[in-house]
Amino acid sequence: MDLISYLPFSLPHPALLAAGVLEGTVLAAVLALTALGLSIVFGIMRVVNVAHGEFYMLGAVLAWFITHTVSGTVGGPPWLGFGIALIVAPLVVASMAAATDWLVLKRLDYDPEATIVATIGILYIIQQLALTFYGPDARPVEAPFDFRVQTPWFGYSGYKLSVVGAAILLMLVVWLVLTRTKIGLIMRATQYDRETAQAFGIPVDKVYAGVFALGAGLAAIGAVLIVPIQQAHYLMGGDPLLLSFIVVILGGLGSLRGTLVAAIFIGLSDGIISTLYEPTLAKILATLLVAMVLVFRPQGLFGARAA
Amino acid sequence: MIRSILLHSFVIAALVALEPVLSEYHHGNLARIMVLAVYATGYNLLFGYTGLLSLGHAMFFAAGMYGCALMIRLAEWSVGPAFVVGVICALIAGIVVGFLALRTIGVGFMIVTLMFAEAAYLTILYYNEYTRGDEGFTIAQSVRTIGGLDLSDTTTRYFAALTLFSICLIASAAVVQSKAGRVLVAIRENEDRVRMLGFDPFRYKLLALVLSAVMAGAAGAAYAVLFGYAGASFAAVQYSIFPLLWVLLGGPGTTLGPLLGTVLMFYLVDYASGTIMPGLAGMVETQFGIEAPGLASAYLLLVGVALVLLVLFAPRGLLGTVRARMIPWLP
Numbered sequence: 001m002d003l004i005s006y007l008p009f010s011l012p013h014p015a016l017l018a019a020g021v022l023e024g025t026v027l028a029a030v031l032a033l034t035a036l037g038l039s040i041v042f043g044i045m046r047v048v049n050v051a052h053g054e055f056y057m058l059g060a061v062l063a064w065f066i067t068h069t070v071s072g073t074v075g076g077p078p079w080l081g082f083g084i085a086l087i088v089a090p091l092v093v094a095s096m097a098a099a100t101d102w103l104v105l106k107r108l109d110y111d112p113e114a115t116i117v118a119t120i121g122i123l124y125i126i127q128q129l130a131l132t133f134y135g136p137d138a139r140p141v142e143a144p145f146d147f148r149v150q151t152p153w154f155g156y157s158g159y160k161l162s163v164v165g166a167a168i169l170l171m172l173v174v175w176l177v178l179t180r181t182k183i184g185l186i187m188r189a190t191q192y193d194r195e196t197a198q199a200f201g202i203p204v205d206k207v208y209a210g211v212f213a214l215g216a217g218l219a220a221i222g223a224v225l226i227v228p229i230q231q232a233h234y235l236m237g238g239d240p241l242l243l244s245f246i247v248v249i250l251g252g253l254g255s256l257r258g259t260l261v262a263a264i265f266i267g268l269s270d271g272i273i274s275t276l277y278e279p280t281l282a283k284i285l286a287t288l289l290v291a292m293v294l295v296f297r298p299q300g301l302f303g304a305r306a307a
Numbered sequence: 308m309i310r311s312i313l314l315h316s317f318v319i320a321a322l323v324a325l326e327p328v329l330s331e332y333h334h335g336n337l338a339r340i341m342v343l344a345v346y347a348t349g350y351n352l353l354f355g356y357t358g359l360l361s362l363g364h365a366m367f368f369a370a371g372m373y374g375c376a377l378m379i380r381l382a383e384w385s386v387g388p389a390f391v392v393g394v395i396c397a398l399i400a401g402i403v404v405g406f407l408a409l410r411t412i413g414v415g416f417m418i419v420t421l422m423f424a425e426a427a428y429l430t431i432l433y434y435n436e437y438t439r440g441d442e443g444f445t446i447a448q449s450v451r452t453i454g455g456l457d458l459s460d461t462t463t464r465y466f467a468a469l470t471l472f473s474i475c476l477i478a479s480a481a482v483v484q485s486k487a488g489r490v491l492v493a494i495r496e497n498e499d500r501v502r503m504l505g506f507d508p509f510r511y512k513l514l515a516l517v518l519s520a521v522m523a524g525a526a527g528a529a530y531a532v533l534f535g536y537a538g539a540s541f542a543a544v545q546y547s548i549f550p551l552l553w554v555l556l557g558g559p560g561t562t563l564g565p566l567l568g569t570v571l572m573f574y575l576v577d578y579a580s581g582t583i584m585p586g587l588a589g590m591v592e593t594q595f596g597i598e599a600p601g602l603a604s605a606y607l608l609l610v611g612v613a614l615v616l617l618v619l620f621a622p623r624g625l626l627g628t629v630r631a632r633m634i635p636w637l638p
Contacts, residue, residue, distance in 0.1 A: 048414055107619055112414045113360055117555070118618045120362075120548055124611025132608070242425065245418070284429045291422040294415050295407050 019156075020272040026160045026229065028267020029167035030222045032260055034240050035247035036171060037218030039259040040178075042248065044191040044211045047110055050119040051100075052219055053241025054126035055093050059220025060141075060232040061134050062089035067141050082144035082228070090220040097216030098209045105212065106205065123237075130234040138236075143228035163225045170221060171260065174214075178256070187211060242283075243270065246290050252299050308484070311562075311638045315480055318563060319473045326465055334461050340566075340573050341468040342529050343553070345475045347565030349522025350550035355559030356483055357515040358495030362417045362547050363424030364523050366404070369431065369542035370396040371524025373438060376537035379446055381437065386453045390528045397524020400427075401517040409512050421544070428542040443538020451532055464533050471529050472566075475522050480562045480638055482518065491515050492560070523550075545607070552610060555617045558626030562638045567625060572613070576606045 038052045063085040070081030100122060108114040147158040178184040189197045190207045198204045219240070230236070247266050251258030266286070273282040322341070329337060346368055353359050375393030378384040384392070408419045431438045438444075451458040458464055482488045490511050493501045498508050531537045540546070549572075550565075557568025617624070623631060630637040 048418070104615060104619065113417070114618050114622070116362075116414065116417055117360075117551065118615050121611040121614030121618065124607045125615070126611075128608035128611065245422075249418070280429055280433045284426050284433060287422045287426040287429065291407070291419045291426070294419045294422070295410050298411065298415060 017272075021268065022156060022160070024268040024270065024272045026163055027270055028264050029164040030226045031240065031243055031247060031267040031270075032263035033167050033170060033222035033225075034219045035244040035251075035259050035263045036174060036256065037215035037222075038244045039248045039251070039256060040174075040218075041212055041215035043256065044187055045105075045110060045208055046112060047105060047115045047212070048112065048119070049212070049215065050116055050241070051122040051126060052215070052244060053237030053239075054123050054130075055097060055216035055237075056219040056223045056240045057130060057232075057234060057237035058093050058096070058126060059089045059223030060227040060236060061130055061234070062092055062220070063224040063227045064134075064139050064141050064232040068139075071142070078142040079144040082141070082224075085141075086221070086224050089224050090217040093220035094213035094217035098213040101209045101212040106208070110208070127234060127237065134232075134234055136234065138231035138233040140231045141227045157229075159228060163229070166225060167222070170218075174218070175256070242287070243267075246286050249290050250293055310636055311480060311484065314638070315476060315562070318566070319469070319476070322469055322472075326462065326469075331461065334465060336573065336577070338461070338465045338468040338533065339530075340569050341472040342526050342533060343549075343573070344566040344569040345472050345529065346523050346526035347550045347553040347557070347569050348472075348475045348479050348562075349519040349526070351554045351559060351561075351565045352479055352482065352491075352522070353515050353519040354551065355554055355561070355564065356488065356495065357491045357512060359512060359516070360417050360551070361408075361420040361516075361519075362544075362551075363404075363420030363422075363427075364519070364550055365542050365544065365546035366424040366427035367397045367400055367520040367523035368527035368530075368546060369427060369539075370400040370520075371527030371529075372531045372537050372541055373431065373527075374524070375528035376444070376446060376531040377437065379450060379532075380444060383450075386451060386458065386532050390525075390532060393528030393531070394521055394524050397520045397527070398517065400524070401520025402513075404520070405513045405516040409509060409516065421547070424542070424544065424547055428539065428544070431539045431542050438537075438539065441539045443536060443540070446531060446535040446537070448535065451535055453532075458533055459535065467533060468529065471525060475525070476562065476566070478518075479522075483562065484638060487511060487514065495560075545610075548610070548614075552614055552617075555622075555624055556613065558624030558628070558630070561624070561626040561630060564624055564626040571625075572610075575613075576609055579606065579609055 034052070034056055037055075038049060041047055041049050041052075063082075066085040066088055067078070067081035070076040070084060071078060104118050104122065105115055108118060143157075143159040145159060149156045149158050149161060178187065186197075186202055186207060187210075189200070189202060190204055190211075194204055197207075222240070223236075243266060247262045248259055250266065251260070251262030270279075270282065270286075273279065322337075325337065326334075346364075349367075350361070350364055353361055371393040373393075374396030375389045378389035378392045379386065404420065404423055408416055408423065411419050432440050448457075448459045453467075456463050456467075458467060483491070490501060490506055491514075493504075493506075494508050494511060501508050501511075527541065530541070553568035553572055554565050555568070556572055557564030557566065621628060626637060
C-alpha cells in the first residue's frame with residue numbers, strides 16, 4: 001500500500017479502488033452491527049450510550065483472552081477458540097451491560113442528560129480496567145480459517161468476506177426479531193409508550209435491561225468479528241463510538257432503516273477514503289457534517305422522521 | 308449581598324495568605340489549580356446556572372491556549388498581546404458555536420458540542436506542522452515575561468494565576484447575582500415560562516455560552532504562558548469532561564463550587580496515583596498535559612468512578628448540598 005503515497009490526487013488504479021471498496025464493505029458491515037446496537041438502545045430507551053465503544057473493546061479483549069486460552073493452554077485449533085469467543089464474549093458483555101443498566105441507568109430513571117454523564121463515567125471505568133488487566137499492548141487474534149478468494153487482479157482474504165456475510169445474517173436476525181416476534185412487539189410497545197406498556201403488564205425494567213444488553217452484545221459481536229483483522233487494544237473503542245454516533249445521527253436517531261443506510265454509506269466511504277487518502281481530514285468533515293445535521297436537520301439525512 | 312462580598316473576599320484573601328506558607332510542591336499545584344478553576348468557573352456559568360451541559364468546552368480552552376501560544380511561537384508576539392489574541396479566539400469560537408449549537412436542546416446540544424470539539428481536536432492534529440500535534444510544544448522561559456515580571460518564577464506565577472482567578476470569580480459572582488443572572492437560572496428551571504414572561508432565552512443563553520467560552524479561553528491562554536506548554540491533549544475529549552466533573556463535585560450553580568471541585572479532584576488524583584503507583588514522579592505532569600505512554604492514564608479510572616457516583620448519589624455536589632441543608636444564602 002506504500003504505492004499510494006506516490007499518487008496522492010491522481011485517479012487510483014482500478015485494483016486499488018476495488019480493494020478500497022472491499023475494505024470499505026468489511027468496515028461497513030461491522031460498523032452497521034455496532035451502530036445498530038447504539039441505535040436500538042437510543043430508539044427504545046432514549047439513552048445515548050457513550051460507553052458503547054467500550055463494550056465493543058471489551059468484546060475484542062475477551063475474544064483475545066478466550067482464543068489465547070484455548071489455543072495456548074488447551075492447544076485447540078484456531079476455529080474452536082474463535083467459535084467459543086464468538087458466543088461467550090458477547091454474552092459476557094451483554095450481562096455486564098444488563099448489570100450496568102440495573103446498577104446505574106435504572107437508578108437515574110433514564111434521565112437523558114444524567115445517563116450521558118454516567119455512561120461517560122462508565123466509559124472511563126471500563127477503559128481503565130482494561131488497561132489495568134489487559135495492558136497497553138495491541139494483540140492479534142488468529143483468524144478461524146485462512147483461504148484466499150482469487151480475483152483477476154488480486155487475492156482477497158476469505159475471512160473478511162465471511163465477516164460481511166455474518167454481519168448481514170445477524171442484522172437480518174435482529175430485524176426479524178424486532179418486527180416479527182412477540183419480543184420485538186414488546187420492545188416496540190415499550191418504546192412507543194413506557195407507562196401504558198407497564199400498565200398492560202409488560203415488565204418494562206426487564207425490557208430495558210434486555211435492550212441495553214442487546215445493544216452492547218451487538219457491539220461485542222462486531223468486535224469479535226473484526227479482531228482477526230484489527231488487533232485488540234484498550235483504546236480501540238474510540239473510533240467505532242465516533243463512527244456509530246455519526247451513523248446513528250445521519251440515519252436519524254432511533255430509525256433502524258436509516259441507521260443501516262447510513263452505516264453502509266459511512267462504512268464504505270470511510271473504507272475507501274482511509275485506504276486511499278488522508279483519514280484525519282475525512283474525520284473532521286464527517287464530525288462537522290454530523291454537528292450540522294443535528295443543528296439543521298435533527299431528524300437525520302435518511303430517516304424521514306425519528307421513530 | 309454583603310455576605311456574598313465578604314465570602315468571596317475571604318476566599319481570595321485566604322489564597323493570598325496561603326502563598327508564603329505553601330511548600331514548593333503545593334505552590335505549583337495551587338497555581339495550576341487556580342488556572343483550571345478559571346476554566347471550571349466558566350463552565351459553571353453555562354452548566355450550573357443556565358443548565359446547558361456542554362461536552363465540548365475543551366475547544367474553547369484550546370482556542371485560548373493555541374491562539375496565545377501560536378502567536379508567541381510563530382509570530383513572536385509578547386505574552387500580553389498574545390494572551391488577548393487567545394481570549395479573542397475563544398470569544399469568536401463561543402459566538403460561532405453558540406449561534407449553531409443553541410438551536411438544539413438537551414441531548415442534541417451535548418452531542419453537537421461534542422462533535423464540534425472533536426472536529427477542533429482533529430484540526431489541531433491535522434495541522435501538526437504548526438501545532439506539533441499530540442506532542443505539543445514548549446514556550447521558552449525567556450519569552451514568558453509580562454511587564455518585566457518573569458512568569459516562570461513560582462511566586463509571580465502564583466499571583467498571576469490568583470489575579471486571573473479572582474477576576475473570573477468576582478465576574479461570575481456579579482453576573483449570577485445580576486438581573487441577567489436571575490434570567491439564566493430561570494432558563495435552567497423553566498425555559499418556556501421565561502419566554503412567556505417576555506425574555507428572549509436565546510440571547511441569554513448565548514451570553515452565558517460566550518462568557519463561559521471566554522473564561523475557558525483565558526484559562527487556556529494562561530496555562531500556556533504560565534506553564535510554558537501547549538499540546539493537543541488539552542483539546543481532547545477528556546478536557547471537556549474534566550470541568551464537568553469538577554463542577555459536579557464542587558456544586559453546580561454555586562460560585563465557589565468550581566474551585567472546591569478542582570482542588571479536591573486534583574489532590575484526589577494526586578494522592579491516588581501517589582499511593583497506588585508510588586515513584587511516578589511525573590504523575591501531575593501526566594495528569595495535566597504531557598502523556599507518558601502506557602502506565603500513566605489509570606487515573607482516569609478515578610474520574611470515571613467519581614462521575615458515576617456523583618450523578619447517582621450527589622447531583623447537587625458538595626456546596627449545592629451545603630446550600631440545601633445548612634446555608635441557604637450561599638451564592
